Amino acid sequence: MIAAIAVAQLAANLGYDSAAARYEDAATTTNGTKSQTEREAADLRVTTQAASQILSAQTRAIPVDPELEATLSEAVADAETAATRADAASAGDVPTMGDKPIWFWELFGATELWERRLTQVEKLDDDLRAAITDMTSADERVTQGGLSLVSAAGEAAPDFEEAHRSARNEAVIALRSAASDAVETTVLDDTAASAYLALQTAAAQVVSTEAEEMAEKSGPLKTQRLEIEAFARSLAPGVLLEFDWSPVVNGAGYDGSMGGYTTWWWDDPGRATIELSDSVAEQWPAERSRALVAHEVGHAISVKCEGMYDSSTQDSIEKWATAWAISMGFTDDANGVWAYGYPPQNYIDAAAGCR
Structure with a gap:
């Protein structure tokens, strides 16, 4: 057991x-x-x-x-x-x-x-x-x-x-x-x-800022303003451009005069704000209007061509923008020649390489 x-x-x-x-x-x-x-x-x-x-x-x-x-x-x-x-x-x-x-x-x-x-x-x-x-x-x-x-x-x-x-x-x-x-x-x-x-x-x-910008451009000159902005952008591919319109810019805009002023930033991406007087749109698409816009784009596109010209003085900066407009084929003296004189040939040659 x-x-x-x-x-x-x-x-x-x-x-x-x-x-x-x-x-x-x-x-x-x-x-x-x-x-x-x-x-x-x-x-x-x-x-x-x-x-x-x-x-x-x-x-x-x-x-x-x-x-x-x-x-x-x-x-x-x-x-x-x-x-x-x-x-x-x-x-x-x-x-x-x-x-x-x-x-x-x-x-x-x-x-x-x-x-x-x-x-x-x-x-x-x-x-x-x-x-x-x-x-x-x-x-x-x-x-x-x-x-x-x-x-x-x-x-x-x-x-x-x-x-x-x-x-x-x-x-x-x-x-x-x-x-x-x-x-x-x-x-x-x-x-x-x-x-x-x-x-x-x-x-x-x-979308919101575009709506605000379009509201600012409204009025009888809206079509011309938009054509001018498209024209400017076509001259400076790759550069962000913003536009402001006023009756008077840089002291000009009345009695047939036209005014432009450009501010640009050497940032990435390169960008600029172009201010134009309403008279630029009123005279569009006259050659003098196109030439002035080209001058302002010459300032803006310099963000792609830093070091190609002396940017230490206002005189040199304006010569560059004028030279750039000339290099693009805009010969009316509203390209900057009337306001700043004819630029040196070496500026025109250098500007021709900035696209």
Whole structure:
């Protein structure tokens, strides 16, 4: 009898130890998978939150491709479902083992319990791994959809800028900077969402400042003013030009006189503001009007040609602008010759290389 009890006790201990070891290994693995699932779910929510911010943007000055938007919306919905399922799987319990029983009848019962729990924990691990796979796929879809939308908006910025040529320089510069950030985005997170929102805000400012500029140009001379601005921009490709119009500029504007004044910045990108008197538009497209505009553009385009002339004196600066207008073929003395005299030939030769 005692021998039988001893055999039963030994068998019970061995069976329990084997079941306990297998369960402990499975529990450790499953707890690791559970932690990974929780991290993946948190990461996925960061991605979906960024995508949701993009989709819910209040300002959309740059139009959003409906197909890209629909694809992203669907991906976000699927990702939210995947994260919810992962949460449910992660809520599954992984029991910890208590003290080992002593007697064989207790050991046999405990062994059976841990074997059942082993099956449950292995099933939980399978469910968690499936949830991770689903979340990985969902994250990839949301990321791809979000980055495609952000990048597309950034890539559309140059055409958008071209369609709003009368916007103020500072708004255009902000648009370019925001577009650069958008197209360089490689991770869909709060930074990506902020880049997209900043781009749309900058685009809205482009529209707003253009509307303000167009309102300032309104009136009977609006058509001529816009033609002159387009003409000036055609002479200085790559230079951001902004225009202001007044009855009198630089002391001229009445009795047939014309006035112009240009302020430029050696920044990146090069930019300038050209002020013109209303009389320039009134006399447009006379050669003298074109020549005066060319002189002012000669100042503006110098941002592309720094170091090609002596900019330390006003006399030299005006000679350069006059020489540049001459090098472009504008020979009417409103090109600066009447006001500042004929420039030296070496200035004209140098200006011919500034385009």
